[in-house]
Amino acid sequence: MEANGTKGLLLNEPLIFEKSSEGRVGVEPASFDVPRADAAALIPGGLLRDGLDGFPDLSEIDTVRHYTRLSQWNFGLDSGFYPLGSCTMKYNPKVNEDIAGMTGFTRIHPYQSEDLSQGALEVMYELEAYLAEISGMDAVTLQPSAGAHGELCGLLMIAEYFKSKGRPRTKVIIPDTAHGTNPASSHLAGFKVVPVKSEGKGVLTVEAVKAAIDRETAAVMLTNPNTLGLFESHIKEIADLVHSKGGFLYCDGANLNAIMGIMKLGDLGVDVVQFNLHKTFSTPHGGGGPGSGPVGVRLVLEPYLPVPRIKKAGKKFKLVTDRPKSIGRLKAFYGNFSIMVRAYSYIRRMGGEGLKRASETAILNANYIKERLKGTYQLAFDRPCMHECVFSDKLQQADGVSTMDVAKRLIDYGYHPPTVYFPLVVPGAIMVEPTETESLETMDKFIEAMRAIAQEAKTNPELLKNAPANTRVQRVDETRAAREPVLKWTGVKK
Amino acid sequence: MEANGTKGLLLNEPLIFEKSSEGRVGVEPASFDVPRADAAALIPGGLLRDGLDGFPDLSEIDTVRHYTRLSQWNFGLDSGFYPLGSCTMKYNPKVNEDIAGMTGFTRIHPYQSEDLSQGALEVMYELEAYLAEISGMDAVTLQPSAGAHGELCGLLMIAEYFKSKGRPRTKVIIPDTAHGTNPASSHLAGFKVVPVKSEGKGVLTVEAVKAAIDRETAAVMLTNPNTLGLFESHIKEIADLVHSKGGFLYCDGANLNAIMGIMKLGDLGVDVVQFNLHKTFSTPHGGGGPGSGPVGVRLVLEPYLPVPRIKKAGKKFKLVTDRPKSIGRLKAFYGNFSIMVRAYSYIRRMGGEGLKRASETAILNANYIKERLKGTYQLAFDRPCMHECVFSDKLQQADGVSTMDVAKRLIDYGYHPPTVYFPLVVPGAIMVEPTETESLETMDKFIEAMRAIAQEAKTNPELLKNAPANTRVQRVDETRAAREPVLKWTGVKK
Amino acid sequence: MPYIPHTDKDISVILKAIGVSSLDDILGSLPAGLRVKGSLNLPKGLSEQELKSLLKGLSGKNSTVEEYTSFLGAGAYNHYIPSVVASLISRSEFYTSYTPYQPELAQGTLQAIFEYQTLVCQLTAMDVSNASLYDGASATAEAVLMARRITGRHGVVLSSALHPEYRDTVKTYLKGSGDHISEVMYCTEEGRTLPGALEGAINDNTACVVVQHPNFFGSLEDVGELARIIHEKKGLLIVVTNEAVSLGLLKPPGELGADIAVGDNQSFGNPLSYGGPHLGFMATKTEYIRQMPGRLVGQTVDKNGQTAFCLTFATREQHIRRERATSNICTNHGLCALAASIHMVSLGSKGLKTLALLNLSKAEYLKERLSSAGVKPAFTSQTFNEFTVKVEKDPDSLLKSLLKKRIMGGLSLKKFHPVLSSHLLVAATELNSREEIDRFAEELAKA
């Protein structure tokens, strides 16, 4: 087969500090049109800075080249297929970037008068309503900065609910397939985490929950579809169960891309859900953020939402803070507004039909890859999946080849590897999420590459073990990074 | 030495037509808010299109990846040092791109009322004045689209001048060091080209011009500094000579980056000059344009400038077309406005001091490279140069190594090769123009690379002959391209 | 100093290496008395922040077609440009590189141009296209020169329904080689070039006939018939298209008998920009390649047999051929061509056809609304997205009063064609909403 990946010229580049030359200025600040203040006279001596040791001095062109070259060592969604499971690496529309960059959205101050911010408030107000409609929730806050932040928000609200009723609860039940942020957020919200095992069934059973649940259980926290890409088919019964115990059903909505317009979480009995706008709603991941993690809740939890809330009075939008039951705030100001603008734009572009089509197509794509690679790679669960499918390296282990080797070899073929070794319940997991924005042709080529690699594993396993061969750096020594930590540059500036 | 260049992952990519899939739409047009016209009924049958054979159908993400990958096969000024002589590859400021992208500059129609275009006209009016000041000319037109277009403009004006006096002249004298556009433009303007040889002297002598000039000579066309990077030291005498014969001195201003604020061409006796905004004035080259080639002239030629002219009446700017002696127009509308905006921004950012410093530094940089590489490579002329210096492969030929080999080997080191085999008068020319925006460190590394290559030429010439080794494609067969022309894709669409 | 990295220390190192004590030692050969005294009389340099605010102010002195409703066309069309275009052409590997002289470092640009050449051939149904020319007007002029070289004849017949600034440009370009230009008058009823009139205008020395289609008045020409007539005299037909979107709907010049198709591709991917940079295109028949001006990219292989691209047929060009080159063009409009390609590819065949139909539909709706408001088409010919109307009042004062309603109501034709002293040329594109069209008609009726 013809591999997508090849080798070509890249430029080396040292650390920015090593390019520095004393006295150079890149983009100098504006000139002084007011008298130059006498800092030494104004600032108490002990508070005045002496030097700025090591801070780099570069010309503008060298700064530009530095970051241009760095970028060229990266692989983005725009470079190629990026089937990172659980991350919903769908296309990030360029028009959203243009829109988010409009000065009417970027150059507005969070404390400027509400009268001057009606456009921003309208976007936010409507986005809340759209997310409520999509999820079947009654109210939505846009404040959290990412998925994990949203989880914390939702769990704090649940905690607060019980506290306000005078009967605080202490536990949250979380399946072992859950993303690590779920237990971490629960802990941060003050809960004890009660893990339930999926025991090879792929989905959570009512029995397993029943065995774990009690009157101390504030919530069951699941992900639907779960991190195996499977629909939690007993979700409604689980919801009924947890409700019967007076608890809440929290759904990690990171995988919402599988069910938009197909099912509403609210109809399934979910009480709280966080959205990952940087997954489902096409906002870019930025190499590690910023994201945005709105939270939707049922009416009973609405009073606990963070402040401020956006209200519409007549044709005017305003921010309301006087909400005594609120958990307060999770950050300064109102959330990651520019990410909301992108998500809003995405929803308006797609419409209801489009969102549904997105989810349907995401499911088709995942099932296509599942079907065409099963047998070549061991499927964790051989049943219809939703938006992602999970394989393992079981069939490759005979040849002494691991998931990591397959992943690294894929790089040579020009693909970003899938998510590996997650979820933890599948040893050597290879989790593929194509998303709906990938074409049949792209998947076919990827499938071909995966098959070629499986073949190589048998005929020439060294190829895999030495992979990647095409990249500038190869098999980075992560152990050494942890053992001999070098966490910043400590050289001496020129 | 540590080379800048290395090898890393790149993505392969077929022709866009090969990625097409019937029925796919990328960015669909807006919806019909007016009745859908019945084209078949409206348009005469013989004028209605049947198909659009081969026209590609791609999704948005595939379009994005296609061009992203293509870009990754390219080397730009932002990737690294690009010492292409005669091209003034100086830094293209990012702020100029932002400014040129302001809707107040992009979304204005050339025929909208002058009252609505005062900002554009002001920029153009002032830019003309700045260019006049920099060159010492009396009047400037911004209409030409590039350097060659400017040459044509200037030469047509000269021709028209003589015609209007009733004594048309037929010849233009051009030194053999001249850029190919000079004779081509002269020819296009209707002149016979009279070449003069520089005869190994590097600069044009008065004697050589004297021998060629006569009363049929409309102009002497030289480049100053010339394409060997040398200042035409006899320019004033040559100007006096050509003036004494009733002719004009045309200066190709492509090398203006060497003399801003140091000398004004007008003071040297030049009558006509074209500016290359995409060289001297930092506008990007765009992989082959668009550029902009304004022309400055002395008062006597002012009536011949293309129409329209911009005039200021009170505080208002307006376009004037009623100029009976004008050569007319060289294109529709007024010129490459968005390039003018960038050049204007550059001049305003630099100021007079800055422009002078730019030229001074460009000269220092070129002389630095010249001094540090002479001996390693044969200098065409061992004397102080202006903004560029010319070497040859004379010293390398003993080892069977040519300029082309050196150039290709430089690519492996991470550099764009200099201009090669130009000017034609220096066999195996290697023409290095660092420009002022390159730092000492960048030049030092380049010099090291050039020296290392000279060493390799002796010790391992195959390295050079097989170069480049780091690039995705290597030694492209240009002969075959001309012999078996394939000038478009002729496959069948999927 | 902005953009210049040199510290004082760097300067001393450099001077020392050169072996001089100051720059003046280097500049010794320059005529001392002619050195600039003091500094250039230019405004003081600005910081980036100040610069941006200054230019923001200047740009604000222009009114845009976003702030106004515009019905202006006439060779510069206000189309929606998808966001992918700017996003991709602003990749610095594209826009900060030079003409692709070193193919190993420029495969991106080269493949993109090769694809552009193919797209232009597909659009026009011609055999071969170049990498770009400056704009439609200069491309037309180049085509005329090319036709002369091919035919060895001098006569040039321009349709008077060719854009007046294109006609002017041709005249200027031909000053050097003797003009021999004549015009064939358009039919004042139909607003197009009549085959019969052409017949009378050409002779055995006619190198070429130039017609624009759709023409300056927006009318469709009977290109096939015009082709037949000039071909009978063994002259060439040059077809000019400056509203390239029309090619999504109209039979391409190549199928109508054009020998050279030129025009402007600004409509694809390039903003109005007050008239430039736009994007001249040229396509022709294989047999004429060696007379074609401008760059060409060809497909070939590298030393390992891998597909690769490079500039080719350079022997036509000035840097090899000097005064015998097919043209003096060197820097062309590469980035504009890239933008056009991306826009075309974004549309795809279906999108382009839809866009063309949408433009036709908007224009037909505008025609209908204007008619209802008493403003009728001036000519009987069919049109694409632009047409000429006759108004009762003075067009200039009409336009002025429309401006007060924030409408740019088209172009008064008076200054181009004195006989069309009560005529307006109006265009409608996908960017003119129905409401805008309705409002224009209303205001025109009122004015």
Add this chain to the structure above:
Amino acid sequence: MPYIPHTDKDISVILKAIGVSSLDDILGSLPAGLRVKGSLNLPKGLSEQELKSLLKGLSGKNSTVEEYTSFLGAGAYNHYIPSVVASLISRSEFYTSYTPYQPELAQGTLQAIFEYQTLVCQLTAMDVSNASLYDGASATAEAVLMARRITGRHGVVLSSALHPEYRDTVKTYLKGSGDHISEVMYCTEEGRTLPGALEGAINDNTACVVVQHPNFFGSLEDVGELARIIHEKKGLLIVVTNEAVSLGLLKPPGELGADIAVGDNQSFGNPLSYGGPHLGFMATKTEYIRQMPGRLVGQTVDKNGQTAFCLTFATREQHIRRERATSNICTNHGLCALAASIHMVSLGSKGLKTLALLNLSKAEYLKERLSSAGVKPAFTSQTFNEFTVKVEKDPDSLLKSLLKKRIMGGLSLKKFHPVLSSHLLVAATELNSREEIDRFAEELAKA
């Protein structure tokens, strides 16, 4: 359908390969009765052109700090962002990539974060910095939790001159682990936290004291003295900086005794964006690394011994440690950190110092102009680029009348501190010209 490439043919191929006849066969396990009937109640989808015009309209309903003169700060600062920033962070290899889990494909992001960590350490004079947190407020909350883990104590003392929304955030974050929060009142005359007051507010169970510097009122705190006091009790000092430009002039927290330095780096490279995304930072001492939340990038080598970077100390994080992680943070603010780095690097040490001095100078000039206009600073402490003034009229109606003059005249402090009912918090940056400052003072005097 936008962004979805599938043609009908593709869908059939896929269905066939899966071995089903329709999607419903796949969705069989979904509770049928609960499937969404009909379609979502959302506005109809839009073409790109329509979308852009809709959002242009919405953005136009906001008034910007470009259209108005703004003296608002209070944790969100209006600085000039050099053009290189957007130009570089918009390279898709950066912004369309995920968290750098596969180091071979993410050396760009990784090296950039490593450099960002270094820059933050240099700015703050701390040993180690993480890759970023959400914003200054949540970073402060994380720092408090971290201090509790380090000290094993519970008490948290917040300066009441800490940004009120930061205080609220800390309270929310601490709901889960019991708050034990107390506040130490600022000195109403000096507008800062008095060492003496702090002495009385802490005890042997105090995990940490949190002070902001410059504080919410713009005043400089006596950080060194506060550090001494809390360190005597073996508690930790958390210093919060939300105007990071001040670090170009002010002694860094690391040199003043801070154990954890947190804050917001929005001032570098990140627009106001109506309050987000901003950029939380955190730096601390080497000994506390294992208690630090957030990602860390380390330098290492690859299998060929070449320098390379990767995520490290992952055992602190939730994907390994789950509920025992130092924090739940996963997606952070990577691109904002990149923007901040580029802005810092563009300034360089000299530029940053100049920028800080320019900000101080603008604020001092503003102080002087306001004083002349009868509006005096409310507190005696020295300030950086922001300060509190006392006005005679009702601040809210003052601000309202200033809006009519297109001036955003600062922040009324009433709602945050009821006692400050006639106080305004005003900031000046390099973007406030002298003329604007003069006009503000004039209008304030008139209003």
